[in-house]
Amino acid sequence: MPCEGGYRRVIEDREAELVRHIFSLYAQGLSFKRIAKQLTNEGIPTPRTRRTPVAKAWPHTGIREILRRELYLGVLIWNKRRFLKRPGTNQRISRMRPESEWIRVNVPKLQIVSTELWNTVQARLQDHKLVFDRRHPGLERLSRQRSSVVDSGEPEPLTIVAKRAGLVPKLPR
Known part of the structure; x- marks a missing residue:
């Protein structure tokens, strides 16, 4: 407004x-x-x-x-982007600033x-x-493993195995 x-x-x-x-x-x-x-x-x-x-x-x-x-x-955030002129043209291009340069203001009424x-x-x-996120530094590879049908005839739930990081989260279905 x-x-x-x-x-x-x-x-x-x-x-x-x-x-x-x-x-x-x-x-x-x-x-x-x-x-x-x-x-x-x-x-x-x-x-x-x-x-x-x-x-x-x-x-x-x-x-x-x-x-x-x-x-x-x-939280209102300003200064997230910086604008540059593309050489030889009148075009502006935006680039993200480092988060340390962002300006954050708390506005509780919002x-x-x-x-x-x-x-x-x-x-x-x-x-x-x-x-x-495959770019996470501690995760070499993510592989989905579905086990074959166990003795009861029911398939095991899907688990995600994150090698080297030691994470084995179970995802809800």
């Missing part, structure tokens, strides 16, 4: 409720794709439909980005998600990153 000297952020109640809903679904153990599918099935419009009516289904990558956005914790829920979701995101 425009105001004197710039813009003033205002929390939209319906959107805030949706953000809380997405956070709680992820905290309950649903995946990005399941949350996206559920929102699409419920007929909840995507953020993109406000700009263009093309987007009909929620993208799972959008769910991940919502869960990572510190604004929902009430907090949509409780600190407890935020911490729960961020811990789960971090666990997910450790399991699936």
